[in-house]
Amino acid sequence: MQLDHHHYKQRDNKSITVTLANNNDQIRAAQALRYRVFAEEMQARLNTKEPGIDQDLFDAYCDHLIAQDEQTGEVIGTYRILPPHQARKVGSYYSDTEFDLTRLQHIRSQLVELGRTCVHPQYRNGGTIAMLWAALTQYMLRHNYQYMMGCASVPLSDGGHTAASLYRKMATESMAPIEWRVFPRCPLPMTSFDTKLEIATPALIKGYLRAGAMVCGEPAWDPDFNTADFLMLLPTQCINKRYASHFKR
Template sequence: MRLLNASADTNLASSKLTLSLASTQKEVREVQRLRYKVFIESMGLSSLKNEERLDKDEFDAYCDHLIVRDSETLKVVGTYRVMSPQAARKMGQFYSEQEFDLSRLNNLRNSIAEAGRACIHPDYRSGAVIMLLWAGLAAFMKKEKCEYLIGCASVSLADGGHNAAALYHSLAENNLAPAEYRVTPHLPFPIAEREAGHVAVVPPLIKGYLRSGAWVCGNPAWDPDFHSADLFMMLPLAKLDSRYARHYLKEAQPA
């Protein structure tokens, strides 16, 4: 099912990128195969390896899957998993609720869309893929009449957690959500005292959220499966930075 009349030129073999929603089980498996390559193989998560070479869970059946495809090779090169309020009700929870208590957001549930499993093929990280995925998120939110976008953003613990702690301390100064939007991690990642002289490295996905106007909604959770500290992030559509709003929402025209 086509979501947008959207495409983008890349400098990779003069190919074009197209955006759509997965409409068959075969396309969902393509998404899961890309996620496996990026999340499990490249990160060396041996505990999650499987013979199917697919990254999948029970949420996949309830979610929509944005696909960016190289229209010349037909290869799936980017994806985002999105969950509507209706899908969350059918599933019984948002994915984030495995890691965070979202009870303070109960009054907003009918207007929340959740995004997760953002994934881009290593050969296509020039920026064009993520721009199309963000346009797809904007279109999805318009279609579902959602006013808030939520999701977990991961920070690797490969360095022992030093960057995760430094990043949280850095973001807590200017990017924390108002108290009424705060969430609580079920398994908190221990936030040590700020290390003197340690400059936080901001992962690209988190940087994109922050530039768009997103909040960090409290302390990070520890995800032992993916060996990461996860920040719960929330972007109110009304807070979307005007530059990004003009770009993303202009592109978000359902076909």
């Protein structure tokens, strides 16, 4: 399936196009960007088979959404999308490795997973994220999928206090109903942290929440990435109307 090409001109006159990757070269460029961001910038321990390429068993089953600089052709942003029929083929979602998703069993046939999200440092702004979201929304609407989920990661470089404070904030304002609660397989020891820090919500999580997403429970600890991962769930019908009109352009 092809998406409409989404075009965006940034303030510095860089023009961005967002679409689904349609060949292996584009997918490899996205995987190279992922390696640069996750391994080189975030110091994640990736189990790579090939130098400079972030790839795992889920990639072959996913659609790869890519943002490209029109002038250079460089892939500067990506989302990995795992639709439900492909999750059945591979045997699970990536999130199943981090969380017990039993309470989401009844919606799995309509559940799309987003993952491996990253943007090149020079293009990290609201415009790039909005472009990616516009294409994601179009993807969901074309297939009539009802739910998006994804792990939103927060670095543990401060020992975990920021992640714990963020969870306290989201649990108060944006917690999913109990029937959609998930349980981390490797939980953060929340009682060990200062949960009262005044923190700014990270841009990606803020984007999820503004669109109408909920956090489905306590975060999981990902030791390879050294992050706290929050499972976010967004019912398509709940996409905030203010944002839906923007995303659907």
